[in-house]
Amino acid sequence: MEKDVVFAINYALNKGFQIHPDALKILERVDVNELERVIKEIVQEKSKQKLFLINQDDLEVFLGLKDDEKLESEYRVLSDPSSKITSAEGVEGYGTLFASRFSKLKKIISNRPEAKMLKTISSAVSAKSNDDMYICGLLSERRVERNITKLIIDDPTGSIETIVFDKDLQKTAAALLTDQFVMERISFGKNGGFIVKDIIIPDIPEHIPNRSKTETCAAFLSDLHIGSMYFMEKELNDFISWLSSPDPIARKIRFVLICGDVVDGVGIYPNQDKELDFVDIHEQLKKTAELLSKIPQHIKVFVTPGNHDPGRRALPQPAIPEIYNSDLWNQKNVSMLGNPAMVSLNGVKVLMFHGQSIDDVVRTTPGLSYDKPAQVMRYLLQARHLSPIYGSQTPLAPELDDMMIIDEVPDIFHSGHVHVVDLDLYRGILILNSGAWQHQTPFQAGVGITPTPGMAVIVNLKTFKVYTKDFTSKD
Structure with missing residues (x-):
């Protein structure tokens, strides 16, 4: 018996494996340059399966002599x-695209509990309430002026400029992408302007x-x-x-x-x-x-x-x-x-x-x-x-x-x-x-x-x- 085959047998035995006589016949036909790699990889794979007998099937599948029929491929x-694809044209076409974006993302974010308190932007602007309100829309513009960040949000009813003072929220605002969908918790400030209390994005659950x-x-x-x-x-x-x-x-x-x-x-x-x-x-x-x-x-x-x-x-x-x-x-x-x-x-x-x-x-x-x-x-x-x-x-x-x-x-x-x-x-x-x-x-x-x-x-x-x-x- 070739010394390389003896090495393969000893390697498997030392790892607690047995080799079926039919598998041994196949090992004797493996290229000596590949034998060490083959036996080590089979031992590694069978160890994961907690199966400690190397049989003819194992070697035939590994060496491509027999297909592994157990693999699902649906x-x-x-x-x-x-x-x-049904492209529209011009400004009207893009208006339709962004309307679709808004409605589909609003539906995604509607699973969040805060979404039950959403107001349209036009109603929030009219209310100018000191109480917290929730609005949502697409981010059309972000500006940083001195120590504040201003976000302009659009929905189908109008546009609103909101102001971010909180430093942590400013970091969140800086990571927003133009034209992405956002939901904000806002209130009308004492000195005027809508103050952002929280920023919520659709995200992945x-x-x-x-x-x-x-x-x-x-x-x-x-x-x-x-x-x-x-x-x-x-x-x-x-x-x-x-x-x-x-x-x-x-x-x-x-x-x-x-x-x-x-x-x-x-x-x-x-x-x-x-x-x-x-x-x-x-x-x-x-x-x-x-x-x-x-x-x-x-x-x-x-x-x-x-x-x-x-x-x-x-x-x-x-x-x-x-x-x-x-x-x-x-x-x-x-x-x-x-x-x-x-x-x-x-x-x-x-x-x-x-x-x-x-x-x-x-x-x-x-x-x-x-x-x-x-x-x-x-x-x-x-x-x-x-x-x-x-x-x-x-x-x-x-x-x-x-x-x-x-x-x-x-x-x-x-x-x-x-x-x-x-x-x-x-x-x-x-x-x-x-x-x-x-x-x-x-x-x-x-x-x-x-x-x-x-x-x-x-x-x-x-x-x-x-x-x-x-x-x-x-x-």
Whole structure:
């Protein structure tokens, strides 16, 4: 018997395991360079299960000789804006959008006990009461003058300027995003003006996440930028090959979620053509379809658009139009969705949003940066809106219904856009930014952005344990 096999047997025995004779025959056929890793990982996995017999089945599943049929892989699309987009026009259209935002967020906040005491802004202005009153609306303006903060709030009945003196409340006010929904407790001051006593935002309630019944895993990717000369094709191919490997984590993956900027696009920024391998959008998408077709058929793939992908740039975005590449749409294991979208994976609700509004929030909120995108995503959850700021860098379409509101509380919130892998946990929600598959570009280097590319983020949907797998070369 080879000494490597003897080592494997002794290692398992010393850990309190027995090895079935049929399993021993398989061990003798394993590549000696892989044997130590294989036996250690099987022992680790079986120890978690408190099962101390290594049998033929264990080795066949681990080595890919037999499928693990116990993994659940059910999915449903819970929301997708693609078929619901009905843009209005001009000032009237945006008026309808903000009316929808107000009514939907007021409904969300109505679960709070204070909401029973809400007054319209017009009635609060008329009353000028010394008693506490509650109002709600969208924050249209915030001004800091000397030692006070002034907030201007709008609702369908009118507008009100409120004054914040309290230092702690001023910190809360400083973190508010323009055009986000707020509720305030106010009273009319002795010297005139409406004084803010409390600021309440819709926020996420404490949340117990849904879990998969089996240890099915999902891989989270974004910002492939296929077509760019900086696209990491080798690393993405290595990831796709790894999905078919005997690696114990890879064998549990049943879902891949790609959250926007699948291609680099054409004409997105000045002189972009000088940084493209494919200067035609159809060629970029043809390459995309070719790469994604290599993903094993038992793995379901969800693709949403970003600001580099063809189609509408304003939010919400429909799925990448089929006219640009029907091959993507015709792949049986690929679902093309809009941005944002929500999917259920074995009952686990995943909110996918490319993350364009991260730019606006970082630009207007002190203390936030591109290095920590998960912190910015936390702000969006607190606002219950994926792109609250109007008139900044992120274009918003004048939809009849505001589809950027976070109506349903997700279990996982997945974004990309900033090319930095980052994780956070907020009130039971796993916040995940999945980095990129594009090397640092000259633009990023010029503005000091250091991406973390070539990394797959994998989540066990039963335990919510997060793994990162780095596919970058270590030369």
